[in-house]
Structure formats: structure tokens, C-alpha cells
Amino acid sequence: xxxxxxxxxxxxxLYALLSLAFVTVITSSAAFxxxxxxxxxxxxxxxxxEKYSEPVKLWRGSIHAENGIYCNGCHGGDPKDAVNAMxxxxxFLGAPKEPAIPAFCGRCHVGVMNDYLASAHGRxxxxxxxxxxxxxxxxQVVKASLDLINEKSCSRCHSYERAALxxxxxxxxxxxxxxxxxxxxxxxxxxxxxxxxxxxxxxVRNSFHSLFHNVNVELVKKESAWIQGDLKKIRVVLDKLDxxxxxxxxxxxxVVSLMLLIALxxxxxxxxxx
Amino acid sequence: xxxxxxxRTFLGIxxxxxxxxxAAAVSWPLFRYLAxxxxxxxxxxxxxxxxxxxxxxxxxxEFAGSSAVLVRKRGGDLFAFSAVCTHxxxxxxxxxxxxxFLCPCHAGHYSSDGVVTAGPPPKPLKKLPFAVTAGNVTxx
Numbered sequence: 001x002x003x004x005x006x007x008x009x010x011x012x013x014l015y016a017l018l019s020l021a022f023v024t025v026i027t028s029s030a031a032f033x034x035x036x037x038x039x040x041x042x043x044x045x046x047x048x049x050e051k052y053s054e055p056v057k058l059w060r061g062s063i064h065a066e067n068g069i070y071c072n073g074c075h076g077g078d079p080k081d082a083v084n085a086m087x088x089x090x091x092f093l094g095a096p097k098e099p100a101i102p103a104f105c106g107r108c109h110v111g112v113m114n115d116y117l118a119s120a121h122g123r124x125x126x127x128x129x130x131x132x133x134x135x136x137x138x139x140q141v142v143k144a145s146l147d148l149i150n151e152k153s154c155s156r157c158h159s160y161e162r163a164a165l166x167x168x169x170x171x172x173x174x175x176x177x178x179x180x181x182x183x184x185x186x187x188x189x190x191x192x193x194x195x196x197x198x199x200x201x202x203x204v205r206n207s208f209h210s211l212f213h214n215v216n217v218e219l220v221k222k223e224s225a226w227i228q229g230d231l232k233k234i235r236v237v238l239d240k241l242d243x244x245x246x247x248x249x250x251x252x253x254x255v256v257s258l259m260l261l262i263a264l265x266x267x268x269x270x271x272x273x274x
Numbered sequence: 275x276x277x278x279x280x281x282r283t284f285l286g287i288x289x290x291x292x293x294x295x296x297a298a299a300v301s302w303p304l305f306r307y308l309a310x311x312x313x314x315x316x317x318x319x320x321x322x323x324x325x326x327x328x329x330x331x332x333x334x335x336e337f338a339g340s341s342a343v344l345v346r347k348r349g350g351d352l353f354a355f356s357a358v359c360t361h362x363x364x365x366x367x368x369x370x371x372x373x374x375f376l377c378p379c380h381a382g383h384y385s386s387d388g389v390v391t392a393g394p395p396p397k398p399l400k401k402l403p404f405a406v407t408a409g410n411v412t413x414x
Binding site: 107108109110111112114196198199200202203206207210233251254255258259261262265266268269272273 | 278281282285286288289292293295296299339358359362363364365376377378379380381393
């Protein structure tokens with residue numbers, strides 16, 4: 001009996017110790033994660049078996065990670081409290097069931113969701129049709145490009161023929177967008193304030209990429225015309241910047257030449273006093 | 275000696291000329307910076323018939339090369355804003371039923387006063403100056 005009581009006390013002590021250790025690990029992990037500016041979800045999940053840690057690895061290569069959108073941005077929960085991070089009371093949503101995926105992503109991507117829901121893809125939601133993650137993936141969502149429309153991906157559900165037509169219709173405008181993006185990046189690297197241009201291009205690109213979600217070739221062709229018009233406006237600004245840069249180079253060369261000339265004249269002038 | 279003196283005078287004139295050009299080269303950018311801008315950003319006023327903007331509705335239009343919106347709140351107050359979302363530059367939409375602006379790109383919400391009510395926009399919508407005269411709204 002006495003032995004039983006001692007064993008009981010030992011067991012209680014052990015549980016208390018384990019609980020303390022668990023809380024310590026969780027809170028120290030949380031503190032570490034907070035120091036790094038990342039939510040506690042990442043700190044815990046990164047150390048878990050592959051099934052639970054893989055989303056973290058995938059997310060790190062995503063456009064969401066690039067723009068500081070963490071787990072809680074989509075899944076909710078408390079990113080600062082490891083113990084209650086996944087508590088529904090703190091707004092944790094978990095992973096949505098398939099028919100709920102568009103609404104899940106659409107909390108932020110409203111325009112794209114509306115286009116998708118009105119499309120042939122959206123009308124098949126819950127009936128075997130694709131959702132956002134079918135084409136974009138879930139955790140490793142990358143910047144949308146025409147590469148997403150490819151035979152391998154589309155052929156999982158239907159023939160590639162129609163998708164190829166849409167891709168072809170979008171190709172010219174997409175090429176222009178990529179080229180303009182490249183030019184803006186060059187100006188940004190040399191210190192030009194490109195914020196306004198970047199925003200303008202983002203808005204145009206977003207409208208253009210939203211178009212695909214309609215899965216309507218005629219609409220893509222029709223809308224591409226005004227999108228090209230908007231891109232032309234950005235190109236005109238970039239051309240002006242190019243022109244100013246060229247003029248600045250010439251002016252710089254002229255100033256250097258002038259200074260060299262002044263130095264030469266001064267040298268000759270000094271020699272007249274020798 | 276004479277030759278040295280005339281050379282010195284000639285070089286002095288050259289130096290004066292070059293100095294004047296250098297001074298002009300330094301002054302020109304300073305003048306350009308201080309002089310009033312060409313006004314391309316503010317040029318062009320847009321006139322809209324006040325009756326075209328009904329109570330609780332919004333009218334989008336082009337202003338200074340960008341999208342703008344005139345909104346008449348329920349109650350009659352009129353506002354003019356740039357329709358460019360302050361987050362990443364998408365064009366906001368007017369949600370008549372909710373009486374607010376929605377950015378379709380990342381779900382930024384603005385009240386009918388242009389104030390951010392939800393989502394990622396860092397700043398309110400930019401207000402545009404306007405005047406109402408003889409049944410017309412002049413923006414700009």
C-alpha cells in the first residue's frame with residue numbers, strides 16, 4: 001500500500017515534470033520563433049515528421065513567403081501563442097474541404113475567385129472540377145505565369161486543345177508584361193523610384209491573369225486589347241526614363257570633359273607664371 | 275614677356291568661359307528642381323454632371339492618366355478619390371450594397387470616405403480636389 005502511494009507520487013511528479021518540459025519547449029520555441037519574426041507554427045511544424053513539416057518547406061519557396069504571408073494569414077489561429085496557436089477560439093480554421101477551397105483563397109483573392117466561380121471550372125466545383133490548388137498548388141504557390149497552362153497539367157482533366165488556344169491568345173501580352181517587368185527591375189536596381197510603375201504593372205498583370213480564370217478564348221482576345229493599351233502607357237513612361245538616362249550619361253560625359261579642360265587650362269595658366 | 279602676357283590673358287578668358295559653363299551646369303539642375311513642375315500630374319480637369327452620380331452610387335472616370343472615382347454617400351455627401359488601391363495599385367470597385375470600396379486583388383476594403391476598413395492597404399484612398407458649380411462637378 002505504502003509502495004503504491006510512493007509509485008503514485010512518482011507518477012504524478014513525472015507527469016508534472018513532463019508537462020513542464022513540454023511547456024518549456026513550446027514556449028522557448030515560441031520565443032525563438034518570435035525573435036526570428038516568424039509565427040510559432042513554423043517553429044513547431046519544421047521539427048515534425050515529414051507529413052507535417054513538408055508544408056513549411058513548400059511554403060518557404062512560395063510567393064506568400066516572399067511577401068511575408070505566414071501560415072496564420074490563411075489558416076488563422078494565434079501566431080504568437082504556441083499553446084493556443086491551433087485553437088478555434090483564436091480563429092484557427094485548419095485546412096478547408098475541397099468545395100470550400102475557392103472561398104478559402106478568395107478571402108484575399110476576391111477578383112480571381114469571382115472569375116473562377118463564373119467559369120466552366122467554377123461551375124464544376126464539388127463535382128470533380130478543379131479548385132485553386134489543382135493548378136496553383138497549396139503551400140508552394142508561386143507567382144502566376146503562363147507556365148501554369150501546360151499540356152501535362154491540363155490533360156489531367158481534359159484535352160489540352162482549348163487551353164492551348166487560351167495560352168496562345170495570352171502569349172503576346174504576357175511576353176510584353178514580362179519584358180516591362182524586366183525593364184522596371186533594371187531601373188529599380190540603379191535606384192530609380194519605380195514604386196508607381198510597379199503598382200501599375202501589378203494592376204494590369206492581375207487583371208490579365210484574372211482573365212484566364214474565365215476560361216473564355218473570345219473574352220481573353222477582347223480584353224487583351226485594352227490591357228495592351230494600359231501596358232503601352234507604362235512603356236511610354238519607361239521610354240522617357242530611358243531617354244532621361246541617356247541624356248544624363250551624355251551630360252555626365254560633358255561635365256567630366258569640361259572639368260578636364262578646366263584642369264588643362266589651369267595647368268597652362270600656371271605655366272605662364274614660371 | 276609680351277607673348278607670356280597675351281597667352282595668360284587668352285587662357286584667363288578661356289578659363290572664365292569654361293567657369294561660366296561649369297557654373298551654368300551646376301545651376302541648371304538646381305533651377306529645374308526649384309522651378310514649378312510642368313503640371314502633367316495635375317493638368318486636365320474632369321467635369322461630370324452632378325446628376326450622373328446618384329445617392330449611394332459611384333462613377334469611375336479617367337483622371338491624370340489614372341482611374342478615379344466620384345462617390346455620393348447616402349445622405350448626399352460627395353467625395354472624389356483616386357481609384358488606385360494603396361496596397362499594390364489595383365483599381366478598386368464600388369460595392370453599392372455595402373457602401374464601400376473593395377480591391378479585388380487582395381481584398382482591401384475602404385469605407386465610402388476612403389478610409390481603410392480591412393485588408394492590407396497601408397493608407398486611405400487619395401482624395402482628389404473637386405468643386406460643384408452649376409450642376410457640374412469639376413475634379414482637379
